[in-house]
Amino acid sequence: MRIVVQKAPFDFGAEAGAFAAGRTDMGAVVTFTGVVRDLPDDPLKVMEIEHYPGMTERALEKIATEASERWNLGDVLVIHRFGPMTPGEQIMMVATAAPHRVDAFAAAEFLMDYLKSRAPFWKKEITGDGADWVAAKDEDEAALDRW
Amino acid sequence: MRIVVQKAPFDFGAEAGAFAAGRTDMGAVVTFTGVVRDLPDDPLKVMEIEHYPGMTERALEKIATEASERWNLGDVLVIHRFGPMTPGEQIMMVATAAPHRVDAFAAAEFLMDYLKSRAPFWKKEITGDGADWVAAKDEDEAALDRW
Amino acid sequence: MQVLYFAWVRERIGLPREEIDSSAATVRELVSELAAREDRYAMAFSDLSALRVALDQDLADFDAPLAGVREVAFFPPMTGG
Amino acid sequence: MQVLYFAWVRERIGLPREEIDSSAATVRELVSELAAREDRYAMAFSDLSALRVALDQDLADFDAPLAGVREVAFFPPMTGG
Numbered sequence: 001m002r003i004v005v006q007k008a009p010f011d012f013g014a015e016a017g018a019f020a021a022g023r024t025d026m027g028a029v030v031t032f033t034g035v036v037r038d039l040p041d042d043p044l045k046v047m048e049i050e051h052y053p054g055m056t057e058r059a060l061e062k063i064a065t066e067a068s069e070r071w072n073l074g075d076v077l078v079i080h081r082f083g084p085m086t087p088g089e090q091i092m093m094v095a096t097a098a099p100h101r102v103d104a105f106a107a108a109e110f111l112m113d114y115l116k117s118r119a120p121f122w123k124k125e126i127t128g129d130g131a132d133w134v135a136a137k138d139e140d141e142a143a144l145d146r147w
Numbered sequence: 148m149r150i151v152v153q154k155a156p157f158d159f160g161a162e163a164g165a166f167a168a169g170r171t172d173m174g175a176v177v178t179f180t181g182v183v184r185d186l187p188d189d190p191l192k193v194m195e196i197e198h199y200p201g202m203t204e205r206a207l208e209k210i211a212t213e214a215s216e217r218w219n220l221g222d223v224l225v226i227h228r229f230g231p232m233t234p235g236e237q238i239m240m241v242a243t244a245a246p247h248r249v250d251a252f253a254a255a256e257f258l259m260d261y262l263k264s265r266a267p268f269w270k271k272e273i274t275g276d277g278a279d280w281v282a283a284k285d286e287d288e289a290a291l292d293r294w
Numbered sequence: 295m296q297v298l299y300f301a302w303v304r305e306r307i308g309l310p311r312e313e314i315d316s317s318a319a320t321v322r323e324l325v326s327e328l329a330a331r332e333d334r335y336a337m338a339f340s341d342l343s344a345l346r347v348a349l350d351q352d353l354a355d356f357d358a359p360l361a362g363v364r365e366v367a368f369f370p371p372m373t374g375g
Numbered sequence: 376m377q378v379l380y381f382a383w384v385r386e387r388i389g390l391p392r393e394e395i396d397s398s399a400a401t402v403r404e405l406v407s408e409l410a411a412r413e414d415r416y417a418m419a420f421s422d423l424s425a426l427r428v429a430l431d432q433d434l435a436d437f438d439a440p441l442a443g444v445r446e447v448a449f450f451p452p453m454t455g456g
Contacts, residue, residue, distance in 0.1 A: 017160015
């Protein structure tokens with residue numbers, strides 16, 4: 001299990017490749033990557049992510065540990081950035097390795113659903129018109145009910 | 148949409164990195180990679196994958212097209228190898244890019260479920276004891292019912 | 295028409311493809327003709343529930359008509375991924 | 376205890392953290408004390424349903440007791456991922 005919280009960009013391809021490499025007991029690897037999207041109506045200049053140092057790492061570890069207890073997993077990786085990012089930059093990734101694909105998929109979706117609403121990150125969108133904190137979506141909170 | 152059927156190994160990290168790079172309209176990228184697992188009781192020497200040239204590409208394109216019609220996707224990638232492979236080698240990958248994570252995950256799982264049971268690939272496991280064709284699992288056929 | 299065999303069907307019958315001259319109206323009739331040929335065919339086609347068929351590279355039923363079909367393939371359930 | 380503010384809570388109150396000397400028994404009591412201080416606090420705490428609280432870096436309820444707690448954090452619903 002590896003949890004990384006950092007300001008610097010990460011190399012998704014290199015991380016995904018290294019995570020999937022050399023496993024002879026895990027038949028399935030799933031990755032998810034979140035990318036800063038541009039805004040159709042009002043071009044995004046910067047997405048700024050604030051976080052709660054200390055609690056962030058603690059919350060991510062808790063979520064990853066719970067995933068490892070619920071599913072048969074060989075490994076879990078979570079990388080999440082904070083600070084300013086521009087459209088097209090990768091915000092975060094999770095990766096799961098499991099003997100079977102059902103576990104790898106379920107654990108990756110679980111990690112994403114919990115990370116969205118239970119890890120202390122806040123997104124702010126800075127456009128030509130000003131700056132707005134992204135509102136949490138009811139559907140993200142509702143997504144937790146399925147687990 | 149890109150469909151690749153090849154004997155040669157592919158570089159999962161490089162493919163995943165290239166697939167996720169430079170998208171400013173897709174917020175979510177999901178990848179799945181299948182890896183040759185060693186067998187706990189009887190060490191696997193070689194996994195040999197046979198396929199039906201022509202029909203394979205046709206079936207994969209059909210599955211990827213259906214995924215693109217069902218979900219809001221920006222792009223789909225499927226790479227599947229055939230021929231002999233050893234434990235730890237990557238057999239195949241799928242990748243999906245979508246504005247939102249729910250679509251990217253659902254489409255990747257759909258691709259995997261259909262690819263398992265509807266694309267003409269057959270696995271043979273060669274161990275010290277001989278060679279056996281891998282039997283299709285009832286649960287893989289049942290997995291199609293959810294779509 | 296071209297008849298193709300894959301995986302253990304190919305191994306049991308002992309060849310990957312052959313040209314078959316048949317007037318069978320459906321896949322099921324073609325299977326009966328083939329099974330009547332020799333033991334290796336009879337063995338390969340002994341349990342249709344363990345077989346799948348594709349007509350011109352699309353999955354089909356055993357009751358599907360063969361009119362106009364140029365390529366028939368028999369194989370076990372697929373195990374990709 | 377240390378009280379931390381994040382995102383728009385931090386912006387409304389105008390500082391990221393402060394040391395607060397309080398005998399509040401629960402988070403809700405602490406919120407009442409803070410809201411009574413100044414307008415900027417009253418505004419930040421005007422709608423508790425739009426706020427979340429963590430005690431010593433674990434999510435908690437507004438009715439949770441504060442006994443022994445060293446770090447209280449207030450922030451809006453999280454938007455990671």
